[in-house]
Amino acid sequence: MPPGIKFCYTCDTDEPHRPLTENEEVWLKDRTGQKNVDGYFMCEAPSCRNVRTGFDKRPFDPVIRVPLPD
Template sequence: MRDQKMYCYTCGTDEPHRRLTADEKAWVKNKTHRKSVEDVFMCKAPNCRNLRTGFQKRPFDPILRLPLREDL
């Protein structure tokens, strides 16, 4: 799936977002204890990596950012 332009709460602007990889989904499930993370997207803006769902701009409180791949 290609990137989708969505509003990023931390950037304050519309930014490209992408779906998560399998390893990233596992990390989010472990961190949030959600049953499904299929609707979670990551902001691709430089140094952001904020997570949101397709329907909510700020579903996680506090804000949740995906760590770099080597830190997963």
């Protein structure tokens, strides 16, 4: 599997993922209360934006999706 391609639980397929931007990390910290969110990735499929870690396909129940930038 090419780098950056991971299984997306909400898409139910392998999709490109990328690390969170600095603003997205701040948002996720506020949303979850976690102090370290360096290991999270966002699905880049159109209209998905699901958050996962490198090892856990579904770290949140319910699913957390990064909001679209302003």
